[in-house]
Amino acid sequence: MSIPTELRGLIEKRGASRTVEGHITACAASRDNMRFAFTTAEGDVIVAHRADLAEPASWATYAVHDGAALALAPDTDPGGFLTGGDDGRLCRLDMHGEIEELGKTRRWVEHVASHVDAKTAYIASASGKQVELRDGRGETVLKTLEHPSSVTGIVFDTKGKRIAASHYNGASVWFTQxxxxxxxxxxxxxSHTGIAIHPAGEALITSMQDNDLHGWRLSDGHNIRMSGYPTKVKSMSFSRTGKWLATSGADVVVLWPFFGGGPMGKPPVELPGMGGALCTRVAYNPEQEILAAGFADGSVLMIEPESQRVLPVCLNGGSAISALSYSSDGCLLGFGTEDGLIGLVDLSAG
Amino acid sequence: MSDASLTSEPADTLVPVTVLTGFLGAGKTTLLNHILTAEHGRKYAVVINEFGELGVDNDLVVDADEEVFEMNNGCICCTVRGDLIRILGSLMKRRNKFDGIIIETTGLADPAPVAQTFFADEDVRAKTRLDAVVTVVDALNFLQTLKESPEAHQQIAFADVIILNKTDLVDDAQLKAVEDAIRKINAFAPIHKAQKGNVKLTDVMDVGGFDLQRTLSTMPDFLENTHHHHEEDVNSISLSLKTPLDAGRFQMWIGALLQEKGADILRTKGILNFEGQSDRFAFQAVHMMADGNDIGPWKEGEERESRLVFIGRNLNRPQLRRGFESCAVA
Structure with missing residues (x-):
């Protein structure tokens, strides 16, 4: 395990970091944006409270899964988290640190997603070929969605009306109703290996085994192909308005235009990265036209695509960035690396 | 991949993976449990198929689905195991938890997609190496199985190591007949006799069979031992050449050959003496997917001889030999 000597960038003044045991598999903010969680391949969940952001020693560690924690999503409750693990369990870690098992199967729970709006709340989890759609409490399985092969990604649309899953030979879109x-x-x-949905529901995009992206225009099912990557795309993030899709998979940050007829027949914009290091994670700020990108050398940058201004968040992270996420208010940015470095930066004014 | 790109990767940091194949009832799970419970002080992650015959006694056991798909690279025999890509990717996040990985396949599985997964997926290649395909053969039922099932031929052809199990249930004549049948298909893989899976661990684990360091050094000199085979059958051909090879010419020739005949050529392995190189070059391919790396210098006083082995159907020996010889430096 390489322990970084000195992290540089925004994290020095506005953030904090810590090294924990295990590969960081995911990170996310709670729905109320007051907590930020990191999951590890050791099965732990580390939770930082916003008030203790500068005191990483006080971030709490919960042993939630026996085996790796594979998936993380904010809970439907404001302060909690949902996790899936290779122990086959879907768990809730609530704001008091209580762990509740919502479901258990024989297979790895590889993907977890949640949706909350004024009227409805859903929790979805994928294990093997099945996606279980639960109510907001998570105690009742509303339906079990069967797919032709193992599910490799799930996503709710912005309104929670549909849930889409990627698998071999395509994707399936189901109504949540x-x-x-x-x-x-x-x-x-x-083989489709991951999934993203346009915020206005215009397109569904999957990443593929063959180092490219595929998409479907949802209005008419028209196929979209986006290729040219040197490696597999493992991270995709739409901008708030849906104008751009940012992706990992190259030594630049690739942005596909979803306007003016694009991305069909339009080349992507390539934002410079870390001078040769592969981009491994991307996350668009949910509030502003700014994105964060993580790289194989352990660096995290914030980039404003319009001006191409770059702000280093963390340099010298040691190992590849394996998790990267904003809080929904855009004020917290968290990241984690393959060697267990976790970092959290406060971007709010003042 | 349809080209025979010759890349070098450090082999010692990669996690060794052993693939166990063999027909239903051959004793795969018994062998697996024998490996896991032996006193070796090593920890293994085990990937089993959904309907295993017996329980597996290990901490880290993963159920696999044997989901095979074709790569979108225009090459029809380029099938890989998608579930393995996912499972190995996740296991590698817990690299410190085990020393090696064992994958058990179902009895009817064609080993090609499993082996090809180790060539085709960049993440799998970056972190793991296929140590050996170990095929368990049931001495009692093998001859019958061979008649009835093409998969049995594939499993023998793909083997780097063969465990001839249940030898206590047959007489010497049948044992000999089984060995001969195996040798007709795969003339190169060492055969270890066993009863109830009681093999020496060094015979099956960390043998480096797939990357040949041992296989070709233990290879018998049977070069002109040409049985007459019906050409539809899977068989083996070995070629050797004392003149150093031109690396560029070899790459051109083998690339074109595998592109054209890769559907029939199941396995290709070789240790090559490239002109101007102090290291031996190990070459290997599964159907059309090829790979290779330097495996250290030739031994003091060792004759520098390139050896190449093909296992497959419709192998035209004179043609292959002429092609191989045309790679020699002029």
Whole structure:
């Protein structure tokens, strides 16, 4: 385990970091943006309270899974988190640090997602070929969605009306409404390894085994191909308005335009990265036209694509950035590395 | 990958992976439990198929789905195991928890997609190496199985090590017949006899079979031992050449050959003497997917001879030999 000697960048003045045991598999803020959680391949969840952001020694560690924690999502409750693990458990870690098992299967729970709006709340988890859609409490399974092969990613649309899952040879789109049984199968041959949905529901995008992206225009099912990557794309993030899709997978940050007829027939914008290091994670700020990008050399940058201004968040992170996420108010940015470095930066004014 | 790109990667940091194949009832799970419970002080992560015959006694056991898919690279035999890509990727996040990985396949599985996964996926290649395909053969039922099932031929052809199990259940004549049948298909893999999976661990684990360091050094000199085979059958051909090879010419030739005949050529392995190189170059391919790396210098006083082995169907020996010889430096 390499312990970074000295982190540089925004994290020096406005953030804090700590090294924990294990590969960091995911990070996310709670729905109220007061807590920030990191999951590890050791099965732990580390939670930082916003008030203790500058005191990383006080960030609490919870042993939630026996085996790796594979997936993380904010809970439907304001202060908690949902995690999935290779012990087959879907768990809730509430704001008091209580761990509640919501479900258990024989297979790894590889993906967890949640949705909350004024009327409804859902929790979804994927293990093997199945996606279980639960109510907001997580205690009742509303329906079990069966797929032709293992599910590699799940995403709710912005309104929570639909949930989409990627798998071999395409993606499936389901209505969350409990009475609806129908599924829309979007087909494209090959192994689809991850999924993202346009915030206005215009397109569904998957990453593929063959180092490219595939997409479908949801209005008419028209196929979209986005290629040219040297490696697999493991991270995708739409900008708030849906104008841009940022992706990892190259030594630059790749932005596909979703306007003016794009991305069909339009080249992507390439934002310079860390001078040769592969971009491994991207996250668009949910409030502003700014994105964060993490690299294989352990660096995290914030980039304003319009001006191409770059602000280093963390340099010398030691190992590849494996988790990167903003809070929904855009004020917290957290990241984690393969060697267990976790960092959190406060971007709020003052 | 359809090209035979020759890359070098440090082999010692990669996690060794052993693939266990063999027909239902051959004794795969018994062998697996024998490996896991032996006193070796090593920890293994085990990937099993969904419907294993027996329980597996290990801390870290993962259920696999044997989901095979074709790569979108225009090469029809380029099938890989998608579930393995996911599982190995996740296991590598817990690299400190085990010393090696063992993958058990179902009895009817064609080993090609498993082996090809180690060539085709960049993340798997970056962190793991296929140590050996170990095929367990049931001495009692093998000859019958071979008649009935093409998968049995594939499993023998792909083997780097063969465990001839249940030898206590047959007489010497049948044992000999089984060995001969195995040798007709795969003339190179060492055969270890066993009863109830009681093999020496050094025979199956960390043998480096796939990267040949041992296989070719233990290879018998049977070069002109040409059985007559029906050409539809899987068989083996070995070629050797004392003149150093031109690396560029070899790459051109083998690339074109595998591109054209890769569907019939199941396995290719070689240790090559490239002109101007002090290191031995180990070459290997599964169907059309090829890989290679330097494996250290030739031994003092060792004859520098390039050896190349093909296992497959419709192998045209004179043609292959002419092609190989054309790679020699002029």
């Amino acid at each position: 409990p009475k609806s049984e129908s599924v829309r199968l979007l087909e494209w041959k090959g």
